[in-house]
Amino acid sequence: MFLLALVTSPLVALVSVGTATAAYMALAAASALAASWLLMHRSKNREPNVDWRRIGIKHVDVPSKSLFGDQLSENISDLFAQYGDTFGTHQDTGPWLVTSNLDLLRFIMIKDFNNFVDRADSLNSATPVAKSLFFAKGNHWRRHRQIVSPTFSSSKLRLISKSVEQSAETLAGYLMQQAKDGTLVPIKEISSRFTCEVIAKIAFGFEADFIKEGASEFYSFSINMFMLSRDKIASIILGCLHRIPYLVEACSKLFPSVQLFDVVNLKAATYFNDILTTAVAQRREFKESGKQRKHVDFLDLLLKANENLKAGDQENDEKSSLPLGAPSDVVTKILDDEELLGHSMLVIFAGLETTATTLQCCLFELAKNPDIQEKVFQEIDRVITTEKPSVEDLGGLQYLDWVINETLRLHPPVPKVSRKAKETRTYNGVTVPQGASVLIPLGAILMNPSVWPEPEKFIPERFSPEEKDRRDPMAFICFGQGPRLCLGMRLAYLELKQALVHVLRKVKVVLNDRTEPKKGGGGLEAKNAGLLIPLKPVMLAFELREHEIPADE
Numbered sequence: 001m002f003l004l005a006l007v008t009s010p011l012v013a014l015v016s017v018g019t020a021t022a023a024y025m026a027l028a029a030a031s032a033l034a035a036s037w038l039l040m041h042r043s044k045n046r047e048p049n050v051d052w053r054r055i056g057i058k059h060v061d062v063p064s065k066s067l068f069g070d071q072l073s074e075n076i077s078d079l080f081a082q083y084g085d086t087f088g089t090h091q092d093t094g095p096w097l098v099t100s101n102l103d104l105l106r107f108i109m110i111k112d113f114n115n116f117v118d119r120a121d122s123l124n125s126a127t128p129v130a131k132s133l134f135f136a137k138g139n140h141w142r143r144h145r146q147i148v149s150p151t152f153s154s155s156k157l158r159l160i161s162k163s164v165e166q167s168a169e170t171l172a173g174y175l176m177q178q179a180k181d182g183t184l185v186p187i188k189e190i191s192s193r194f195t196c197e198v199i200a201k202i203a204f205g206f207e208a209d210f211i212k213e214g215a216s217e218f219y220s221f222s223i224n225m226f227m228l229s230r231d232k233i234a235s236i237i238l239g240c241l242h243r244i245p246y247l248v249e250a251c252s253k254l255f256p257s258v259q260l261f262d263v264v265n266l267k268a269a270t271y272f273n274d275i276l277t278t279a280v281a282q283r284r285e286f287k288e289s290g291k292q293r294k295h296v297d298f299l300d301l302l303l304k305a306n307e308n309l310k311a312g313d314q315e316n317d318e319k320s321s322l323p324l325g326a327p328s329d330v331v332t333k334i335l336d337d338e339e340l341l342g343h344s345m346l347v348i349f350a351g352l353e354t355t356a357t358t359l360q361c362c363l364f365e366l367a368k369n370p371d372i373q374e375k376v377f378q379e380i381d382r383v384i385t386t387e388k389p390s391v392e393d394l395g396g397l398q399y400l401d402w403v404i405n406e407t408l409r410l411h412p413p414v415p416k417v418s419r420k421a422k423e424t425r426t427y428n429g430v431t432v433p434q435g436a437s438v439l440i441p442l443g444a445i446l447m448n449p450s451v452w453p454e455p456e457k458f459i460p461e462r463f464s465p466e467e468k469d470r471r472d473p474m475a476f477i478c479f480g481q482g483p484r485l486c487l488g489m490r491l492a493y494l495e496l497k498q499a500l501v502h503v504l505r506k507v508k509v510v511l512n513d514r515t516e517p518k519k520g521g522g523g524l525e526a527k528n529a530g531l532l533i534p535l536k537p538v539m540l541a542f543e544l545r546e547h548e549i550p551a552d553e
């Protein structure tokens with residue numbers, strides 16, 4: 001505590017003086033102290049002391065950037081080729097087991113889930129995002145997931161599909177206009193505006209028109225929710241401090257309004273807090289006046305889930321057979337206002353870029369593979385017989401499903417996830433020691449040539465029922481697996497299918513000598529440390545399709 005006071009006292013000066021120079025001097029002093037503390041802390045050996053060789057696992061010295069840097073999927077694939085599908089390593093954050101062994105992963109992610117509930121990731125933030133589902137641990141996660149899961153069920157998604165459909169129609173109209181004007185489309189930006197518009201409407205009840213109108217405060221705070229780029233000195237200082245996660249955590253709690261310590265953009269947190277508070281107050285007023293809202297959204301569903309919980313009438317998750325393992329006395333407390341905000345901000349964080357990246361990559365692959373695009377046209381024209389297809393109609397688009405899945409396999413938006421072992425466990429001769437982290441490299445698993453022959457090729461037929469039957473179901477892991485599987489998976493498919501159906505009924509996507517990449521050029525070059533990001537913005541061309549769209553009566 002004394003040390004903490006020593007480290008943080010210059011920061012108090014920083015806050016009161018308020019100049020950049022004083023801030024950096026104070027932080028430099030803090031970093032020096034932090035470094036000495038790190039040494040002391042290391043010597044106390046707080047991380048579990050694991051000798052991988054002694055427990056029969058290959059130990060590999062891997063620089064942290066190979067496991068967590070920009071090209072992690074490629075690097076880890078090389079390491080697997082060299083050392084086999086499972087090896088141990090040591091990083092600043094302690095011992096890590098890295099594995100692509102599907103049997104071992106089934107054990108960790110599903111069969112022995114209760115021993116591997118937590119992710120190894122944490123978020124240095126004093127904002128409610130740090131307590132949200134993605135970062136929550138143990139019983140806190142169980143309670144949270146049990147409350148919010150029903151709001152993402154298929155039946156609930158049907159209720160919100162109208163909002164998704166409206167945005168998909170706007171997207172199609174926008175791309176038709178670009179086709180008429182012959183303008184190239186920065187497809188990631190437009191896809192992000194689409195997914196952000198959907199999230200603004202369904203998670204915040206915010207009237208959004210981002211596709212047509214472009215930049216807005218909501219959009220800009222959404223895509224800048226994290227402070228990813230800082231100036232050089234701040235980055236160096238933070239780099240030192242981040243070697244001691246406890247210290248940064250303590251600083252972010254002690255100084256919740258000092259942006260330097262917080263990875264979440266504090267202005268964005270305040271902005272979303274104001275919007276959500278207003279929306280929640282309006283809903284409560286509306287309800288008290290006995291009126292019915294026209295469209296249901298996530299916020300309505302979440303408030304209802306809270307009310308049900310208060311009344312002791314909790315709905316069951318459609319996947320309640322999964323071993324969530326929540327003791328009955330855990331799920332008794334409703335989500336408070338801070339948790340509601342954390343959850344809604346998480347929906348932006350988890351749902352915006354992931355789905356937008358998939359839409360971008362899918363349109364790129366269709367442009368690159370016109371024969372596959374033609375098959376998609378034929379299926380849509382055959383199966384969709386109304387202007388406004390229902391969720392059931394979309395369910396009939398089997399080939400489109402394969403195309404989306406193959407996009408996710410070849411371009412997984414989330415390249416890795418992690419778990420942490422509560423107790424030591426041995427499975428099939430592999431020991432995962434207590435406190436060790438497990439790195440699950442989704443990107444490398446989805447490119448494993450022994451599971452996916454010619455993995456760099458775009459082949460939707462890999463997802464035909466016959467091919468699927470031949471494969472271990474664990475292999476298609478782009479949404480994770482087990483009870484901690486992506487909560488928004490169904491929503492992501494709904495958004496992608498609505499967008500693709502509405503767009504591809506009206507326009508064809510093409511590559512030519514003005515697009516990026518060009519016709520006949522290579523694939524998408526991307527870095528994929530946290531999320532998949534193309535190295536150059538992808539610019540696609542659209543052409544009008546001559547096709548009659550059925551009109552509803």
Ligand code: HEM
Binds near residue numbers: 350412413414483
């Ligand atoms: C194509 C789109 C998406 C992909 C590829 C994706 C992928 C993932 C992955 C890999 C995980 C970790 C799973 C694990 O650890 O086993 C995850 C978790 C999560 N995702 Fe998604 N996601 C997508 C879209 C969405 C959307 C649209 C939402 C929200 C509304 C969402 C909300 C979440 C949440 C809340 C979690 C944390 C679940 C938990 O810890 O219990 N995701 N996602």
